[in-house]
Amino acid sequence: MRLDTKHMRYLTGDDWRALTAVENGSKNHEVVPTPLIEKLSGLRGQVHKNISALAKVGLIARLKNAKYDGYRLTYGGLDYLALNTYRKRKDVYSVGNQIGVGKESDIFVVADEQGVQRVLKIHRLGRISFRTVKANRDYLRNRSSGSWMYMSRLAALKEFTFMTALRDNGFPVPVPLAQSRHTIVMSLIDAFPMRQISSVPDPASLYAELIQMIMRLAQYGLIHGDFNEFNILIKEDTTKEIVDEKEVEKLTLTPILIDFPQMVSIDHANAEYYFDRDVNCIKRFFQRRFGFTADEKGPYLAEAKKMVGRDGAVRLDVSVAASGFSKKMAKELEAYMKEVGVDGDGDPNGERGDEEDDNDEEEEEESGEEEEGDEATSTEPAVDSSDIASLARLQIKDQT
Numbered sequence: 001m002r003l004d005t006k007h008m009r010y011l012t013g014d015d016w017r018a019l020t021a022v023e024n025g026s027k028n029h030e031v032v033p034t035p036l037i038e039k040l041s042g043l044r045g046q047v048h049k050n051i052s053a054l055a056k057v058g059l060i061a062r063l064k065n066a067k068y069d070g071y072r073l074t075y076g077g078l079d080y081l082a083l084n085t086y087r088k089r090k091d092v093y094s095v096g097n098q099i100g101v102g103k104e105s106d107i108f109v110v111a112d113e114q115g116v117q118r119v120l121k122i123h124r125l126g127r128i129s130f131r132t133v134k135a136n137r138d139y140l141r142n143r144s145s146g147s148w149m150y151m152s153r154l155a156a157l158k159e160f161t162f163m164t165a166l167r168d169n170g171f172p173v174p175v176p177l178a179q180s181r182h183t184i185v186m187s188l189i190d191a192f193p194m195r196q197i198s199s200v201p202d203p204a205s206l207y208a209e210l211i212q213m214i215m216r217l218a219q220y221g222l223i224h225g226d227f228n229e230f231n232i233l234i235k236e237d238t239t240k241e242i243v244d245e246k247e248v249e250k251l252t253l254t255p256i257l258i259d260f261p262q263m264v265s266i267d268h269a270n271a272e273y274y275f276d277r278d279v280n281c282i283k284r285f286f287q288r289r290f291g292f293t294a295d296e297k298g299p300y301l302a303e304a305k306k307m308v309g310r311d312g313a314v315r316l317d318v319s320v321a322a323s324g325f326s327k328k329m330a331k332e333l334e335a336y337m338k339e340v341g342v343d344g345d346g347d348p349n350g351e352r353g354d355e356e357d358d359n360d361e362e363e364e365e366e367s368g369e370e371e372e373g374d375e376a377t378s379t380e381p382a383v384d385s386s387d388i389a390s391l392a393r394l395q396i397k398d399q400t
């Protein structure tokens with residue numbers, strides 16, 4: 001799903017109040033009754049005008065088949081509320097090109113008032129599941145209709161909390177800048193995903209660095225759970241050195257971890273499965289892509305467990321629970337992801353959002369609910385992001 005921000009500037013203060021009222025009403029109501037929107041917004045009779053303005057541009061949708069007349073927030077509406085929060089806090093000033101369509105997210109380049117580019121990641125859980133795992137529809141139906149919105153919020157909160165904890169402990173991750181609802185804002189990394197890189201000068205040292213990162217995560221009580229070429233960006237830096245009185249350029253490659261949807265505690269019941277999968281993903285990729293095979297077997301979970309707490313490392317699996325992403329939330333998110341069949345990029349049966357258009361329409365058709373208001377369908381780039389990734393030295397594979 002794309003992000004069409006062009007209606008933002010035409011919304012009045014009262015439209016925003018009505019939209020916020022629908023959001024608040026959906027905490028307890030699957031379909032928010034019109035009188036409740038009126039009450040929560042404090043707008044009285046004239047709220048109908050605001051409601052139709054919002055429905056017209058697809059920020060809320062009318063449900064005709066419900067027992068009573070009412071509205072639900074669309075993903076577009078939730079996007080606008082998050083963007084409005086960022087706008088007010090001055091985290092985001094303009095929205096630019098879409099740079100990624102993940103399985104469960106959309107990624108955009110945005111900019112702050114000074115024109116500094118950042119990344120906005122919008123979590124959209126449920127998009128794949130509705131297309132591929134029909135059997136799970138009942139499970140989702142029985143929950144409040146906001147469940148994918150709620151789960152997407154949890155996913156954003158999880159990502160922001162872990163990114164903050166990892167960053168604070170010196171891990172190479174983007175700088176987490178802001179979080180609202182189902183979205184986060186982070187720094188833009190000028191680098192390509194490892195899956196787009198066809199050769200590197202020294203695969204052995206890059207491999208060693210990645211294995212070291214897996215072990216360092218273990219030191220802090222964590223297993224990534226989805227450690228692979230999609231979730232690692234390779235940053236290139238050149239430095240000048242004097243060798244034999246001549247200046248030579250030295251190339252350093254730094255892996256940056258950008259995504260951790262399945263991060264689990266090293267004490268997780270399936271720790272071994274996740275740990276081995278992380279290690280094997282990297283092994284397989286290095287073998288296939290760079291023709292590199294490590295001499296050593298492993299590492300194995302038993303070795304990783306010995307690392308926990310070494311050199312005074314704090315257990316981040318424990319501390320994140322205290323700093324916003326609770327154990328209950330972790331359980332809810334994990335159960336949902338399992339239920340809808342999401343098991344990371346390493347999942348051979350998994351589909352990626354960039355391989356096919358998403359199919360939200362199909363879900364709505366089959367649900368038998370007729371809704372008014374079109375979803376957003378076009379983007380309006382405000383930021384020129386053509387200079388995002390410019391690598392001089394590495395060979396880059398086609399994006400296909």
Ligand SMILES: Nc1ncnc2c1ncn2[C@@H]1O[C@H](COP(=O)(O)OP(=O)(O)OP(=O)(O)O)[C@@H](O)[C@H]1O
Nearest residue numbers: 100102103104105107119174187188189193230259
């Ligand atoms: N901070 C960032 N800086 C630069 N590019 C980024 C950043 N975050 C994400 N990207 C780009 O967007 C793409 C998708 O990002 P990410 O892996 O976070 O999304 P995702 O929905 O979790 O994807 P998937 O689940 O399919 O791996 C990345 O491959 C990368 O090219």
